[in-house]
Amino acid sequence: MSNNNEYMSLKLENQLCFPLYACSREVVKQYRPFLDELNLTYTQYITLMVLWEEKQICVKKLGEKLYLDSGTLTPVLKSLETKGYVTRQRSKDDERLLLVEITEQGEKLRELAKTVPTRVGCSIKLSSEEAMTLYNLLYKVLDGMK
C-alpha cells in the first residue's frame, strides 16, 4: 500500500507556513485605517516603535530587532527622515554605522499612536490566554530558527 503522507502534506491547510503567512498579512491589514490617520505604513510604524524605546540605534541593530535588512530599512528611514520623525547621521566613532535618532516630532507622534494597539486588538478574537499561547509559540518558532 502506497504512502500518501508526502502528497497529503502538499495541501495548503497541512502546512503551518500558509496560515502564518495569511494571518500575518490580514492582521497587518487591520492596522491600515489607524496608521492611515498617522500617515504611516506598518513598516514605518514598527520602526518608530523601536525608536520610541531606544531613542538612538544603528541600522544594523534596528534590522536585528525588526528582522529586516538595510535593503528594506534604508528607504523606510529616508522616508521617516523626510517626514521629520528621525535623523540619520554617521557615527563619529565608526563611520560605517548610521545612527538613527528619534526627533521631538517623532516623540510627539507616540502620543497619537498610543491607542493603535488597543484598537487593532479588538479585531483579534482571542482570549488573553490564547493570545499569550500564540505569542509564545511564534517566538519559539522564531528563536528556533536562528
Added chain:
Amino acid sequence: MSNNNEYMSLKLENQLCFPLYACSREVVKQYRPFLDELNLTYTQYITLMVLWEEKQICVKKLGEKLYLDSGTLTPVLKSLETKGYVTRQRSKDDERLLLVEITEQGEKLRELAKTVPTRVGCSIKLSSEEAMTLYNLLYKVLDGMK
C-alpha cells in the same frame, strides 16, 4: 497615578502582530532553497498547491483561498503560464471569469515538490502538539477577522 498601559502596549514585544509578521517572513524564507530548485517563488508555490487540489479554479476563488487579490495573482498566474504549468482562459458561461487550469507539466511538478514540506518542517522547532495548537490559533484569528 497615571495609567501606562497604552504606552506599554506600544512596545514591539507587546503586540501580537509583530511576531506574526516576523515569523511569517522567516518561515517563508526557509522555503527558498527548496523552491529555488524548482524555480518557484513562495507565491507561485502556494498557487500551485491550490491547483494541485482543484485542477481548475477561477481567479476570484483562488484569491479567496490564498487571501490575495487579482493585483497580486494576475502577474503570478501569467508567470506560471509562461513556465507552462497553468493555462488561463475565460469561462464560456461567464466571460468575466478567468479559469486557471493546471497543465500536465504542472502536475509533474507536484512529484518534485512533494518533499518540500517535510524538509522545511525540520526547521520549525515545535512538537506536533505545539504545531497543532499554533495552527488552530492562527486559523482562529483568521476566521475571526472575516
Added chain:
DNA sequence: TGTAATTAAATTGAACTCAATTAAATTATA
C-alpha cells in the same frame, strides 16, 4: 606598517502586496 578579511549601509533588480481605478460582462430592476 601594509595587505587581507570583515563589517555596515547603500544600491540594484526582481517579485510581491495592496488600494484604487478601469473596463467589460452580467444581473437586477424601473
Added chain:
DNA sequence: TATAATTTAATTGAGTTCAATTTAATTACA
C-alpha cells in the same frame, strides 16, 4: 427592454521584501 448596479480581472502606482553586489571603513594579522 433599457438603464443602473454589481461583479470579475486587469492595470496602475506606491511601498515592501529580499538576494546579490558595491563601496567605504574598520579590524586582523603576516
